[in-house]
Amino acid sequence: MKVIFYFGSLVEEWKNKVMLPPEYHNMYRTLETAVRLDPYNADPYYFTQAIFTWDAGQFDDVNRLLEYGMDYRDWDPMLPFFAGFNAGYFMKDFESASRNMARAAEVSGNSAIARLASRYYYESGEIDLGIQFLEQMESMTASKREAELYRLRREALQAVQVIQQALVTYQQQSGHLPEELNRLVQEGLLPELPVDPYGGNFFIDEAGQVR
Numbered sequence: 001m002k003v004i005f006y007f008g009s010l011v012e013e014w015k016n017k018v019m020l021p022p023e024y025h026n027m028y029r030t031l032e033t034a035v036r037l038d039p040y041n042a043d044p045y046y047f048t049q050a051i052f053t054w055d056a057g058q059f060d061d062v063n064r065l066l067e068y069g070m071d072y073r074d075w076d077p078m079l080p081f082f083a084g085f086n087a088g089y090f091m092k093d094f095e096s097a098s099r100n101m102a103r104a105a106e107v108s109g110n111s112a113i114a115r116l117a118s119r120y121y122y123e124s125g126e127i128d129l130g131i132q133f134l135e136q137m138e139s140m141t142a143s144k145r146e147a148e149l150y151r152l153r154r155e156a157l158q159a160v161q162v163i164q165q166a167l168v169t170y171q172q173q174s175g176h177l178p179e180e181l182n183r184l185v186q187e188g189l190l191p192e193l194p195v196d197p198y199g200g201n202f203f204i205d206e207a208g209q210v211r
Contacts, residue, residue, distance in 0.1 A: 002030060003031055003034075007027070007051065022055075022056075024052065024055075024056045024058070027051075027052075028048070028058065031044045031047065031048055031065070032065060035065060035068060035069060039068065039072035040072055040073060042073065045065065045066060045073075045079055045082070048061075049082045053090060059087075059090045059091050062083075062086060063087065063096075066079045066080075066083040070083075074107075076107070077103075077107040077108035077110070078104075080100040080104040081100070083096075083100040084098070084100030084101035084103075085101075087100060094120045094123040094124035095120075095126065097124075098117055098121040098126065098129070098130070101113055101114075101116050101117035102114075102121075105117050106137075109140075109141065111137075111146040114133070114137045114150065115149065115153050117130075117133060121157075122157060127157055127160060127161045127164070128161075134150045134153055134154040134157070138150035138154065152197045155197040158194075159195070159197070159202065162194050163181060163190070164210050166184045167204070167208070169189055170184055170189055171208075177208050180203075180204070181193055181203065181204060
């Protein structure tokens with residue numbers, strides 16, 4: 001409450017064109033103490049996520065607090081969702097992002113979060129884990145609509161995995177990436193290009209990754 005009232009008073013000053021810099025260090029230490037005293041109170045986690053990421057850029061500090069809270073608020077999908085978002089969006093740590101998003105999806109049963117988790121698995125190079133995760137989510141849901149969404153994402157990742165393996169072989173043999181994926185078929189590394197279940201076309205980006 002002290003932190004919220006303090007920050008609220010600064011907002012009022014800003015409205016009056018009086019720009020006072022927040023004492024982020026003391027604010028964070030106070031919130032950290034509040035969490036240690038009562039790790040079940042959601043307010044410190046939500047406030048820290050809102051203020052200390054976008055305004056202060058303290059992503060590591062925020063995620064450390066969120067991970068502490070996950071041990072207690074293990075039913076709350078927002079804490080791992082926040083941690084996953086911070087890791088993926090701000091820190092480009094896709095391994096941590098995928099792990100946290102997967103936890104948020106499992107707790108919430110939200111298919112959109114599950115698809116985001118699979119995207120982070122892909123970005124971190126852990127396609128196998130992404131496929132296994134989607135298989136698990138597909139088996140757990142009672143909704144035919146959600147099961148279909150999981151299946152589509154899983155089939156897309158499986159297709160990417162097949163192409164990526166052929167791409168690695170091509171690069172090992174030739175020393176360079178092909179200009180286009182059809183080259184993998186021409187060289188006999190694939191019988192045909194897998195079909196994109198979303199109706200698009202797979203391609204190689206500038207970093208040599210299948211998209």
